C-alpha cells in the first residue's frame with residue numbers, strides 16, 4: 253500500500269519525513285508555489301524549518317497525483333476537515349483515509365471519524381493520534397501512537413504500514429475513545445498553561461491535569477468510549493505531554509492567557525474550538541465539566557483568570 257500525506261503543515265511534514273525514510277511518500281500542499289519551494293529546498297521552511305525531507309518524499313500540489321496513493325493521511329486542522337473532504341470527495345472515493353487531526357468540530361461537536369463517515373461514506377476510516385510533537389517525529393525521536401480503526405483487519409494493515417523504527421503504533425478498535433482523548437486533552441492543556449502562566453504553581457497544574465483527566469473520562473465514557481483507551485496513549489499519554497511542555501501550542505495559548513498577553517491568531521490551536529464544542533455538548537448532556545467550562549469562559553472572555561479559578565475552587569466539596 254502506498255501513502256500520501258495531505259496537508260503540509262508541521263505534522264503532515266513530520267509524518268512525511270518519517271514515512272519517507274521507509275518508502276516513497278507523497279506530501280500534498282494546497283499551494284502550488286509552496287509545494288514547488290519545498291520540493292526545491294528539500295525542507296518545509298515555513299512550518300518545520302531545519303528538518304530535511306528525505307529524497308523519497310515528493311511534494312506536490314496535484315491532488316490527482318496525491319490521491320493515487322492507497323492510504324491518505326489527512327493532516328489539515330480539525331475545523332477545516334469537513335470542507336476539505338467535501339472538496340475532494342470524488343478523488344477520495346474507495347481510499348483509506350487516516351485522520352491525524354485532534355479536536356471536535358465547533359458547530360456539531362463531532363470528531364474526525366464522525367465527519368469522515370458523514371461526508372465520505374464510500375471510504376474506509378482510521379485515526380492516528382497520541383503523544384507526538386511534529387519536531388520530535390521529524391527528528392526521528394521515538395514515541396508510541398494509537399492507530400484506531402473499527403475494522404480490525406484494516407487496522408492491522410495500517411499498523412504495519414505506518415509503524416517505523418521510531419514510531420511504535422498500538423492498535424485500537426475504539427475510535428470514539430481515541431478521538432475524544434486526543435480532542436479533550438488539548439482543552440486541559442490550555443487550562444494547565446493558564447495556571448502556569450498566572451504563576452499558580454506546579455501543584456495546581458498537577459491537580460488540574462488529574463481532574464481534567466476525570467472530565468475527559470466522564471464525557472468520553474458517556475459517549476461509549478472504553479476506559480482503557482482513555483488511560484492509553486491517545487488519552488493519558490497525550491494529556492501528560494501536552495500539559496507539561498511549552499512545545500505545545502495549546503499549552504502556550506494557556507501560558508499567554510495566564511500572563512495576560514496576546515497570542516498569534518494564525519497558530520493552529522485545536523483546543524480553543526474544542527473547548528467551546530465540548531462545553532456545549534456537556535450542557536446538552538447535563539454533564540459536569542467544570543474545567544472545560546472555565547476554559548471556554550476564558551476563551552470567550554466571559555471570565556478572567558481569577559474568576560475562572562474561583563469558579564473551580566468554590567464548588568461544593570465532593571468525593572474523589
Ligand SMILES: NC(=O)C1=CN([C@@H]2O[C@H](COP(=O)(O)OP(=O)(O)OC[C@H]3O[C@@H](n4cnc5c(N)ncnc54)[C@H](OP(=O)(O)O)[C@@H]3O)[C@@H](O)[C@H]2O)C=CC1
Pocket residue numbers: 259260261262263264282283299327328329330332335336352353354355384385386387519520522
Ligand atoms: N504539530 C504537531 O506537533 C501535531 C499536530 N497534530 C494535529 O495535526 C493537525 C494539523 O496540525 P499542524 O500540522 O501542526 O498544523 P499547521 O498549522 O502547522 O498546518 C496546517 C496545514 O493545513 C493546511 N490547511 C489548512 N486548511 C486547509 C484546507 N482547507 N485545505 C488544505 N489544506 C489546509 C495549511 O495550509 P497552509 O500552509 O496553506 O495554510 C497547513 O499546511 C491538528 O489537528 C493537530 O492537532 C497532531 C499531532 C502533533
Ligand SMILES: O=C(CO)COP(=O)(O)O
Pocket residue numbers: 354382383384385386438441490493494499500501502503520521522
Ligand atoms: O498533539 C500534539 C502532541 O501530541 C501537539 O500539541 P499542540 O497542538 O498543542 O502543539
